[in-house]
Amino acid sequence: MLIRYRKEDFSAMEHFGGVSPAWPFSYEEFEPWYSQAxxxxxxxxxxxxxxxxxxxxxxYAFKPVPDEAPIARARAELKGLGLHPASLPLGVDIDTWLREGRTGWDAFPNTGQGKMDAQTAPLAAALKDGNIRLETGCHVEYLEAAPDGKNIAAIHYRQNGEAKKVSPKLVILSAGAVNSAVILLRSPSSDGKGLANRSDQVGRNFMNHNSSAMLAIDPRRRNDAVYQKTLMLNDYYLTDGKGGKPLGNVQLLGKIDGNMLKANVKTMPKFALDYMAGHAVDWYLMCEDLPDPESRIMVDGKDIVMQWRRSNMQSLDGLTKVMRENFRACGYPIVLSRPFDKRTPSHQCGTVKMGDDPATSPLDPFCRAFDHQNLFVVDASFLPNSAAVNPALSIAAQALRVADHIRKVELAA
Incomplete structure (x- = not known):
């Protein structure tokens, strides 16, 4: 799911739970990098x-993945309500995907090269360059600052259990919103707060989308779609549909089956769950989680502590209510929903945010640490807000933007 943030997401936006902060640059400045990604x-x-x-x-260079018949019907039903269902932007070679295995579930690496993920797209291309080497079996433990603190002098890691270190000219940390923060917090520093943390914001502002699964079930109609994840709805993204505050994004899930339902509804007979799944269209409701300094990732010895303070739940409640009404109006007599909790990661981000002020942000707008000239953090942790769409394309676009900056400025110096 490679969806652009909306233009409005780059400006401060008021939500039911508070204000989503602006990015340090505009959509117009960022747009070319979206296109490249x-x-x-x-x-x-x-x-x-x-x-x-x-x-x-x-x-788009490629036409959307076509709707299978049950999804085309759902699209028409939503249009009949005056809504605007749209094709979900996907990085998938659907023919290769289905040739390797007729599965609709997308939450796994596709070794048949059907899924355009970080490995099959940019990494595979990068490894063709003789100047690039990929070290595997490695676990980064901490970074070491130079004596004056202005640069990162070394990366300490273990490779297959053996302690090693490397001292590169530039350090680009991309371990994800949780582990990038953990590595910085575990790195020795003179003030004991970890590296890149003059602002005391590393690990803070942890965000994780408020989201729910919703099954629209019609016992009279079977959903035999294989790859159903081709549709989204953003009619409630910027308002609640009545001119009020934003709710969020709605998109199809990969096809759920009885085994998946059984994991969460253990007391119901398997045959009933199979029937339910076979007659359901499966949706994912996603709403913005707002940054909060007390929503944070911390370290306690060898343990990682996640203190997630959910926010803006009124948006998810509102989106759940309006979509339940919509699906019933479309002819689905049974509509079930279940919110995801912290056991289900939903686009974790925000823990090493970028900004213009070193007093409030660890990173500048090019994701360079204000405290260390040769350190960049480029992953979901840089995001100043979570918006209400999948962040993967925004992360990839910023990575391309940062790489261009490094090539033109840092490596040219």
Missing amino acids: EQLFRVRGALGEDPTEPFHSIP
């Missing part, structure tokens, strides 16, 4: 279907 990941999509879709300087 879409080309790199061979994104399939369509313009003109979604009224919230921001300006694209380059159209």
Whole structure:
């Protein structure tokens, strides 16, 4: 799911739970990098279907993955309510995907090269360069600052259990929103707060989308779609549909089966769950979680402590209510929903945020640490807000933007 943040997400936006902060630059400045990322990941999509879709300087290079019959019917039903269902932008070669195995579930690496993920798209291309070497079996333990603290002098890691260190010219930390913060917090520093943490914001502002699964079930109609994840709805992204505050994004899940339901509803007979799954269209409701300094990742010895303070739950409640009404109006007599809790990671981000002020942000707008000239942190941790769409494309676009900056400025010096 490679969806752009909406233009409005780059500005401060008021939500039921508070204000989502602005980015340190505009959508217009960032847009070319979105286009490059879409080309790199061979994104399939369509313009003109979604009224919230921001300006694209380059159209999608590939047509969207087509709806299978049950999903085409759901699209038509939602249109009949005056809504604007749109094709979900996907980085997937659907023919290769289905040739390798007729599965609709997308939450796993696809070794048949059907899924355009970090390995099959940018990493595979990068490894063709003789100047790049990938070290495997490694676990980074901490970074070591130079005596004056202005640079990172070494990366300490274990490779297959053996302690090693390397001292590169530039250090680019991309361990994810949890582990990038953990590595910085565990790194020795003169003040004991870890590295890149003059602002005391490393590990703080942890965000994780407020989300629910929703099953729209019609016992009279079987859903035999294999890859159903081709549709999204953003009619409630910028308002609640009545001119009020934003709710969020709705998109299809990969096809759920009885085994998945059994893991969460252990007391119901398997045959009943199989029947339910076979007659359901499975949706994912996603709402913005707002940054809070007390929502944070911490370390306690060898343990990682996640103190997640959920926010803006009124948006998820509102989106759940309105979509339940919509699906019933579409002819689904049974609509079930279940929110995800902290056991289900939903796009964790925000723990080493970028900004313009070193007093309040660890990173500058090019993801360089204010405290260490040769340290960049480029993963979901840099995001100043979570928006209400999948963040993967925004992370990839920023990575391309940062790489261009490093090539033109840092390596040219």
